[in-house]
Amino acid sequence: MSGEQAAWVNRVRGLVLGLALGDSLGRGTVPPSGPIVAGVSTQLAAFTIDGVIRASIRGTHKGICHPPSVVWHAYCRWAALQGIEMHDEHRHWSEGSDHWPDGWLVGVPQLRERRGSAPATVKALNQREQGTIRRPATHSRGFHALTRSLPLAALSRTMSANQLADLARDVAALTHGDPRAYEATAAAVVLAGRCLSTRGLEEAAEPDADRPWPPDAGTLLDEACAILAQARQAPRQKARLARVAPDATAPSALLGGVYVAASWPEPAEALEALAFAATAPDGDCVAAVAGAMLGALHGVDVWPVELLSRLELAWVMDTLARDLVSEVTDSPGGSGYTPPEDPFWLDRYPGW
Numbered sequence: 001m002s003g004e005q006a007a008w009v010n011r012v013r014g015l016v017l018g019l020a021l022g023d024s025l026g027r028g029t030v031p032p033s034g035p036i037v038a039g040v041s042t043q044l045a046a047f048t049i050d051g052v053i054r055a056s057i058r059g060t061h062k063g064i065c066h067p068p069s070v071v072w073h074a075y076c077r078w079a080a081l082q083g084i085e086m087h088d089e090h091r092h093w094s095e096g097s098d099h100w101p102d103g104w105l106v107g108v109p110q111l112r113e114r115r116g117s118a119p120a121t122v123k124a125l126n127q128r129e130q131g132t133i134r135r136p137a138t139h140s141r142g143f144h145a146l147t148r149s150l151p152l153a154a155l156s157r158t159m160s161a162n163q164l165a166d167l168a169r170d171v172a173a174l175t176h177g178d179p180r181a182y183e184a185t186a187a188a189v190v191l192a193g194r195c196l197s198t199r200g201l202e203e204a205a206e207p208d209a210d211r212p213w214p215p216d217a218g219t220l221l222d223e224a225c226a227i228l229a230q231a232r233q234a235p236r237q238k239a240r241l242a243r244v245a246p247d248a249t250a251p252s253a254l255l256g257g258v259y260v261a262a263s264w265p266e267p268a269e270a271l272e273a274l275a276f277a278a279t280a281p282d283g284d285c286v287a288a289v290a291g292a293m294l295g296a297l298h299g300v301d302v303w304p305v306e307l308l309s310r311l312e313l314a315w316v317m318d319t320l321a322r323d324l325v326s327e328v329t330d331s332p333g334g335s336g337y338t339p340p341e342d343p344f345w346l347d348r349y350p351g352w
Contacts, residue, residue, distance in 0.1 A: 009215035009325050010299040011196045012154045016321035017303055018270075018295025019150050019288050019345070021311060025274045026287025038312040040116035041288050044148035044182050045315065047074040049320040050105055050349065052152065052329045057351030060335040068170040070086055070351075072130045075174070077101040079125050081112045086125045090160065104348045110312055118144050124175035133169060136177020143253040143285035145176035146185040150292045152303040154324050156193025165190050165214035176250070180220075184250035187220035188257070188289060201262050202228060204297075205247025220251065224258045231262035238279050241286070263289075267298040271307075323349075 023039035030036065051074030054261045055067035076090045080101050105111060120140035124131050131137030149171050156164055165186040172185035190213070194204035207213050213221045218245050227244055234240055245256025256277070264273035273294060277287035295302060300318075325334055333349065334340035 005329065006202055007299075008157065008329075009322060012316055013300040013321045013326050014047045014295030014298060014302060015153060015192060015196065015292045016045070016049070016151055016295070016317050017314060018291030018306060019147065019290075020313060020317045021303055022277065022287035022289070022291025023147065023284055025291075025307075026278045026280075026284035028278060028283075034310065036307065036311045038110060038115050039284055040114075040118050041144060041147035041284070042313055042317065043078060043111055043115055044075070044118065044121065045151055046105060046111065046316060046320055047071075047078045049151045049324050050074050050103060051075075052155070053320075053324055053349045054351045056102075056327050057330070057333045057346065057349055058270060060331055060333070063336065067167060068174060069130065071171050072279060075121065076125065077103070077106065078111070079122070081106060081122050082114065083112075084122055084125065087128055089128050090125065093113050098194055102350050105316070108132075108313070108316055110159060110316075115328070119164050120144065121175045131177055133173045133177075133179075133182065136173065138177050139156050140176045141178035141181045141249040141251070142176060143248055143250050143282070145172035146188050146250040146253050147285055149185050149189055150192055150289070151321070151324065152189045153192035153196060153292075154321075155328065156190075156196060156198060158328055161190050161193070161212075162195055162214045165217045169216065172250070181250040184220050184254045186214065186217040187224060188250075188254045190214060190217055191221065191224060191254075191258075192292055192296050195293050197200075198297070200265060200294060201258070201297065205258075210216055217330050220254060223251075223255060227255050227258045228262050230247075231259050235263035236276060241276070241280050245280045245282070245286050246270065248285060250280065251279075251291050253285035256286035257293060260286060260290035261293040261297075264294075267294075267302045270294045270298065270302045271304060290331070330331045348350070 020042040037066040051071035055070035059065040124137035168189035169182040172182035183308040245252040280286040332342040333345035
């Protein structure tokens with residue numbers, strides 16, 4: 001592995017584990033010992049990554065794929081593990097099969113445990129058809145659309161900003177049909193993608209002729225830039241954070257996360273940033289976004305081993321982050337014309 005590749009892996013791991021750690025710590029006081037329980041955003045983000053990897057495999061082996069539909073299938077597997085009621089149309093995968101849900105994630109016991117509620121996602125799973133921008137399944141503006149989609153930022157290495165924004169919007173709209181929800185998701189994923197390859201949040205948020213903002217995400221990204229200016233003038237103000245992120249919506253998650261990450265920009269301050277994010281009215285979504293962005297900027301080593309070792313699903317999320325990078329860069333499952341380098345890859349991530 002080259003130094004550049006190792007640095008990319010380090011940052012993607014930082015993003016994914018920062019999301020998970022923020023999701024957990026954003027809900028309140030860290031227990032002095034014992035496990036730190038994962039949140040539902042972490043569970044859903046795990047299945048987003050699983051779906052993206054499977055979509056890539058399907059594309060390379062079948063030659064045709066609609067990635068949002070494959071990610072939708074991943075959320076159906078999450079619901080099946082959770083015992084969540086789904087519309088009958090989404091159960092056809094299991095008909096006549098003893099092997100659905102499939103893939104390695106179904107063997108993780110913690111993914112069968114309820115770790116919070118995701119009402120818009122559950123409501124969408126009870127609709128006959130998956131949601132789209134033109135045909136929304138719900139009209140929710142909730143933050144799960146955004147937090148579960150943040151790992152898509154790792155695709156910035158192979159996608160243009162416009163392509164990445166389009167994918168993020170489509171994945172968010174599977175369950176959340178309010179335009180501000182999927183536009184905030186697109187903005188957050190594009191910004192997090194830039195954090196993976198820049199030295200600071202302000203550099204990541206600075207558009208230029210070579211890297212213009214995607215048109216449909218531009219409004220939210222402009223709002224994020226305004227929040228960066230506020231953080232320069234008045235950082236670390238709890239009252240300001242409450243105004244920037246007043247509720248549990250996707251725009252609040254994005255703008256609150258930006259304010260927190262900009263207020264605590266140094267690597268040594270990352271854990272303090274998550275503690276500050278937890279003071280927001282809905283701290284888990286703000287901390288998840290701030291954690292993802294700080295992890296993307298500084299890499300996985302910014303997160304204390306003492307906490308990661310206690311974080312539920314930390315090993316799962318770290319493995320998924322590494323596997324996502326492997327799939328994007330090396331395609332270890334081969335293609336329709338080449339054999340797999342990893343003989344177990346297609347069992348771990350069936351791309352049927």
